[in-house]
Amino acid sequence: MPALEFHEVNKTYRTGGTDIVALDHANLTVDDDEIVALLGPSGSGKTTLLSIAGGLLTPTNGAVHVGGNDITSYSAKELTQFRARSVGFVFQTVNLVPFLTARENLLVVARITGLPSKTAARRADTLLKELGLDHRAQNLPTQLSGGERQRVAIGRALMNEPELVLFDEPTSALDTSLGEQVMELIRKEVKGRETASVIVTHDTRMTAHADRTIHIVDGRLDAGAAQPA
């Protein structure tokens, strides 16, 4: 079963008098352990697509299935639960809870879903180690470098072993070599967990780490985006 399916999804932002079409009849299928790179210029609708897939925005119309479930029919409360259990989200601008340490920023996710604290602690420590953050676990976000914060955000997205992880320009704040490193890391983490993922980028060099690259321009996806590799 595909991890993510968009079927004729439209998203129109209504601001003042004008309508901005951010997604235009988007059709997309991502298989359950596939890494898809979403490539497109600024303003093309990448963040909008991720937000809809992650249950943060509702489409104007069309169907969105995650793990076979139609999330467009979810209530606000069900969406909250969906975000906690089924998706991991790495935001375009790093967004950590400022008064929690790196490790606690991971654990907070586990608390939401009621993961037993021993299991949660083990998983957080494993992730931090894999992300090369074990020596920074007790630091607050302000004490971390940009790359380290980015990696904490990635760890948080993976913490609940979601079926789908969404990365919104995870390397934009990083220099090329660090960006490559982070992409490597994402690939390793995601593949090791058999999790599907969509990685937004506008840097073509990063697409080498994905199984498939899909382009988006003015809210329109490649014609073949609905056919998984």
Add this chain to the structure above:
Amino acid sequence: MRLAMRELIRRPARFVSAAGPLTLLVLLMLFLGWLLDGLFLGSTGAIRAHGADGFVFSADARESLLRSSVDEGDLNAIAAVDGVESVSGIGVSLLGAEVPGEDDVANVVVAGYQLAGGVLPEPPAPGTAWADRQFNALGAGIGDVVLVGPAATPIEIVGWVDDTNYLLLNTLWVDPETWREIQNANRPDAIVAPGEFQVAAVTTVDGIDEAAVRSAIDATLGTETLTEQEAVLAIPGVPEQNATIGAVIYATAVVVALVVGLFFALITLERTGIYALLKAIGVHNRSLAVGLVTQALLVALVAFIAGGAFGLFLGSVMPAEVPLELSVGRAVFVLIAVAVAAVAGSLASLRRIVRIDPASAIGAGV
């Protein structure tokens, strides 16, 4: 909720701006409460001291102890009413006195009574008194002689009783004859006849309908019989004291709610980003609300502890003349009032939190 606690621990400084004013408000509420209790107890002890089920006032007294008058015949008639167990005549005189340990002439109450009851033992020997322990606090001791009234009638203190004062004046409890002698020697304008008292304290036999007995007394004698509660509230100034200070205490509680409300409204505004993020990663509104209320309660608790400690300290260094009653009950009342006000104040921010869009965490979406 864990998150809320973490924030409190990691960023205590930001909560000081709420806890500071709340501490002072708690102090104010506690102090007013303790003062109110002290005033109330100091004003009403002479009524409550008897442990009576009713107080019989003459009809023309309009519930005033000093205007009331009952004579021996009345006492006998009351005792004969069905359900009455005991009747003790009571008379009080408000007089100036020279009290050992005090430089100025003090105002005191000399109260005559017939029977033991409540905190009062049997009346002492003529010319002696059980003195309220407040005299002791002011420096008087057993064996000291108080000279009361213009006639400087001597009364020797032979023992102590607690919480028996009237109108915030310290009371000397004497036998009926001594009281009449003192009254008549010092208040020629208000001579009492042999056997006369002002009111009668009545106890009823166990298990009987007390209200019915009080009605029966009034039906037989044409008197006005009050419960202890009613008699206490008939003391001049007591209901006014309760109402005035009570109103200030409740107004302070409202200010607590406003301070907490304002503080958390500001903090919620400041935390919009964090709330959006938490919602985006799947935290329910309910958990955020629980966290908010938890923080409000903890801030209130810290303020209560700080304000309480401060209040206890101030209370302990206050001179004995300030009628503070440092009661635990009042502290519990203030704690509950502050907690309720804090919850109410913090809940005012709830709507704002519910309306925060998780999508604002990613910068896209409205």
